[in-house]
Amino acid sequence: MTRLTSLNPWLAALAVTLCVQFPAQAQERFTLNIPGVSDNRLFTSAAASDAPGCGGKNQSPALSWNAGPAGTQSYAIVMHDPDGQKGLGVDHWIHYGIKATTHQIAAGVGAKSAFEGVGGTNSKGNTHYMGPCPPVGDSAHHYIIQIYALDLAPDALPAGLTRAELMEKIKGHVLRNSSAVRRYHR
Numbered sequence: 142m143t144r145l146t147s148l149n150p151w152l153a154a155l156a157v158t159l160c161v162q163f164p165a166q167a168q169e170r171f172t173l174n175i176p177g178v179s180d181n182r183l184f185t186s187a188a189a190s191d192a193p194g195c196g197g198k199n200q201s202p203a204l205s206w207n208a209g210p211a212g213t214q215s216y217a218i219v220m221h222d223p224d225g226q227k228g229l230g231v232d233h234w235i236h237y238g239i240k241a242t243t244h245q246i247a248a249g250v251g252a253k254s255a256f257e258g259v260g261g262t263n264s265k266g267n268t269h270y271m272g273p274c275p276p277v278g279d280s281a282h283h284y285i286i287q288i289y290a291l292d293l294a295p296d297a298l299p300a301g302l303t304r305a306e307l308m309e310k311i312k313g314h315v316l317r318n319s320s321a322v323r324r325y326h327r
Contacts, residue, residue, distance in 0.1 A: 172207055173206045173286065173320060174206065175286070175323070183324050184284065188325070189273050192274055195273075197272045199272040201248065201252055203246060204218070215238055218239070218246075219261075219289075220285070221233065223285065236256070236258055238257070238295040251269060252269050258295060261304065261306075275327060278327075282324065285321075
């Protein structure tokens with residue numbers, strides 16, 4: 142018998158009852174989804190670049206996510222192709238300053254300047270979504286879309302940051318992150 146139960150059995154029984162009735166809250170996973178499509182599927186041509194020869198419509202994918210953990214003030218999104226530029230990588234979409242109350246983005250809004258938050262600078266020097274356009278004959282490239290729940294106010298970061306600059310600025314401010322993967326080939 143422990144010292145607690147020998148001193149006050151009623152208190153020990155109450156503590157056990159409370160632990161059984163009110164277990165520690167399991168924290169919900171922070172998860173990024175592309176609605177209607179399972180992970181690691183091929184992008185449709187609508188998401189591909191509309192540059193000559195790429196055959197797409199440059200529509201960013203629809204995204205949804207559950208609320209970030211307590212303290213989340215904003216979100217950042219990055220879409221990176223690690224297979225691009227012969228393995229050196231291509232940044233297709235950098236966007237941040239998304240309000241904590243936002244939990245979904247409609248398809249196509251990443252290419253529009255009216256989308257809330259601010260655009261970072263992708264590998265082509267643009268501040269909006271740039272669809273996939275891997276070289277003809279390459280195996281399917283992987284497009285990793287990441288979302289970061291940040292403890293930074295939506296207006297805390299300047300517009301136009303590259304992916305590397307964004308990663309440096311959010312270091313120590315990421316509360317959670319999640320990712321989804323898409324593939325594309327021509």
